[in-house]
Amino acid sequence: MATTEIMTVNMGPQHPSTHGVLRLLLELDGERVVKATPHIGFLHRGVEKLSEHRNYHQVIPLTDRLDYLAPMSNNLGYVLAVEKLLGLTDAIPERAKTIRVIMAELTRLKSHLVWLACHGLDIGAMTVFIYCFRERENIMGFYEKISGARMTSNYFRVGGLSADLPEGLDKEIRAFVEAMPGHIDTYEGLLTGNKIWQKRTQKVGVISAEDAIDIGLTGPALRASGVDWDLRRDNPYSGYENYDFVVPTHEDCDTWARYQVRLVEMRESCKIITQALDRLQPGPILADAPKVCLPPKQKVVNTIEGLIHHFKIVTEGFKPAAGDIYQEVEAPKGVLGYYLVSDGSPKPYRMKIRPPSFVNLQALPQMVEGSLLADVVAVIGTLDIVLGEIDR
Amino acid sequence: MSEHVAVGKLKEKFSGSVLDVVEFRGDTSVTVKKEDIVAIGSFLKKELGFNLLCDLCGVDYLGKAPRFMVVYNLFNVSTKQYLRIKVPVEESDPVVETVSGVWATANWHERECWDLMGISFRNHPDLRRILMTDDYEGHPLRKDYPVQGPDRQPYQGRVS
Numbered sequence: 001m002a003t004t005e006i007m008t009v010n011m012g013p014q015h016p017s018t019h020g021v022l023r024l025l026l027e028l029d030g031e032r033v034v035k036a037t038p039h040i041g042f043l044h045r046g047v048e049k050l051s052e053h054r055n056y057h058q059v060i061p062l063t064d065r066l067d068y069l070a071p072m073s074n075n076l077g078y079v080l081a082v083e084k085l086l087g088l089t090d091a092i093p094e095r096a097k098t099i100r101v102i103m104a105e106l107t108r109l110k111s112h113l114v115w116l117a118c119h120g121l122d123i124g125a126m127t128v129f130i131y132c133f134r135e136r137e138n139i140m141g142f143y144e145k146i147s148g149a150r151m152t153s154n155y156f157r158v159g160g161l162s163a164d165l166p167e168g169l170d171k172e173i174r175a176f177v178e179a180m181p182g183h184i185d186t187y188e189g190l191l192t193g194n195k196i197w198q199k200r201t202q203k204v205g206v207i208s209a210e211d212a213i214d215i216g217l218t219g220p221a222l223r224a225s226g227v228d229w230d231l232r233r234d235n236p237y238s239g240y241e242n243y244d245f246v247v248p249t250h251e252d253c254d255t256w257a258r259y260q261v262r263l264v265e266m267r268e269s270c271k272i273i274t275q276a277l278d279r280l281q282p283g284p285i286l287a288d289a290p291k292v293c294l295p296p297k298q299k300v301v302n303t304i305e306g307l308i309h310h311f312k313i314v315t316e317g318f319k320p321a322a323g324d325i326y327q328e329v330e331a332p333k334g335v336l337g338y339y340l341v342s343d344g345s346p347k348p349y350r351m352k353i354r355p356p357s358f359v360n361l362q363a364l365p366q367m368v369e370g371s372l373l374a375d376v377v378a379v380i381g382t383l384d385i386v387l388g389e390i391d392r
Numbered sequence: 393m394s395e396h397v398a399v400g401k402l403k404e405k406f407s408g409s410v411l412d413v414v415e416f417r418g419d420t421s422v423t424v425k426k427e428d429i430v431a432i433g434s435f436l437k438k439e440l441g442f443n444l445l446c447d448l449c450g451v452d453y454l455g456k457a458p459r460f461m462v463v464y465n466l467f468n469v470s471t472k473q474y475l476r477i478k479v480p481v482e483e484s485d486p487v488v489e490t491v492s493g494v495w496a497t498a499n500w501h502e503r504e505c506w507d508l509m510g511i512s513f514r515n516h517p518d519l520r521r522i523l524m525t526d527d528y529e530g531h532p533l534r535k536d537y538p539v540q541g542p543d544r545q546p547y548q549g550r551v552s
Contacts, residue, residue, distance in 0.1 A: 324421065358500065
């Protein structure tokens with residue numbers, strides 16, 4: 001008589017469907033997954049520990065290395081948290097807030113493009129991969145013009161921005177977001193009606209709304225389970241309450257639903273960017289807070305106050321009042337939170353990051369157990385995890 | 393004093409357990425006794441609708457007593473309200489009852505807290521290290537753990 005036994009298979013540590021180093025221990029009965037155990041921690045860089053030894057400004061470049069596919073969203077979350085800690089939230093100039101919204105939404109587009117590209121490739125759609133990277137390249141170009149770097153942007157500052165937008169860039173961004181819906185139509189034309197794509201994504205990785213909240217899923221993954229919650233609309237920051245956009249939800253709770261939700265989000269991001277570009281007025285890009293923001297160079301070389309403030313901020317940093325705050329933003333992958341504890345010194349006493357990918361990955365076992373081995377790849381793709389953010 | 397609805401209800405239900413209520417920059421933090429954390433967590437989830445545990449972490453106040461603070465950042469998805477619960481933990485007995493039975497998401501957060509801060513969680517279903525290797529010694533996020541590694545001198549000057 002034939003007997004069956006459970007076979008253990010290691011998926012990873014390096015696998016094309018994961019952005020980074022992830023080892024999945026899969027116990028298989030034939031092709032069916034009985035148990036999945038994720039092992040993480042291969043990239044751990046100790047960002048939280050390092051930030052305790054730097055002053056608040058010096059932490060910004062650490063944050064964009066977390067989710068390296070959406071660096072500006074991480075920067076935004078961090079600077080908003082520090083501004084809240086300082087009580088500076090209301091002092092941010094309108095122009096700085098609008099540019100922050102433009103960059104955050106471009107970052108969402110950029111992150112979703114990589115998600116769609118890699119998700120498509122995981123399931124076997126090569127053309128979408130190349131198209132998405134073509135469009136993403138434009139956003140990388142904007143990044144380069146703004147911050148000088150293509151990946152590790154260091155553009156947001158506590159109190160505003162490091163510099164104004166370069167001349168003529170707003171026109172380039174406008175042209176790009178006007179062309180973008182057409183590109184999204186192309187991707188949808190290649191995938192949505194495709195029978196293979198439908199069979200590989202529908203009813204795969206199903207998670208109910210209640211389970212999703214319990215396990216802590218956020219962002220597009222939660223909205224695809226039918227929960228109508230988006231921080232940009234419900235707990236707005238950076239003036240998001242002034243924009244008109246739709247928060248997409250879907251009732252199917254599966255990989256297909258998450259694909260649909262993200263596509264609508266990309267279209268909505270284009271609308272938000274267009275509205276923000278319409279609102280963009282000339283004005284200051286830094287808050288009037290001389291002890292926190294670096295003064296303009298003219299003031300540094302011409303006035304003694306400017307020189308002193310510059311010197312103090314560069315050598316020592318600033319000292320927020322003792323206390324603790326928690327600030328969240330809607331990053332492309334879900335809710336990104338920063339819990340900051342200040343003891344009144346120029347360095348964060350404790351910084352805890354709530355990375356969306358870390359929490360979303362926790363849902364993987366319950367989404368794949370009982371389904372087929374090939375579905376694991378589809379579900380990893382749909383969760384859109386970045387291991388740099390999970391391991392910190 | 394506090395505007396937060398949940399604080400009043402917590403004080404009413406767990407009058408002996410609420411140690412402190414702090415408002416800072418619009419955030420409300422409630423410090424409670426660690427013995428009651430599971431009861432308080434269940435109450436907050438079932439009665440007051442704080443169904444999402446955003447984040448759980450430990451803070452090391454080296455040199456103070458009690459040394460550690462476990463922090464729970466809660467969110468109510470329907471009313472969009474935040475609430476922070478804190479639990480003081482002594483260095484001599486760094487154990488807290490797990491809340492993974494209340495919010496499933498606490499599972500990995502508690503593993504991370506154990507791994508990096510050395511606070512253990514009683515009745516946790518699977519308390520293993522998560523970011524460091526299984527044979528790693530020490531808990532790197534403690535303040536007395538040297539930033540440059542276990543065999544190095546304690547941190548003296550600049551890192552970068």
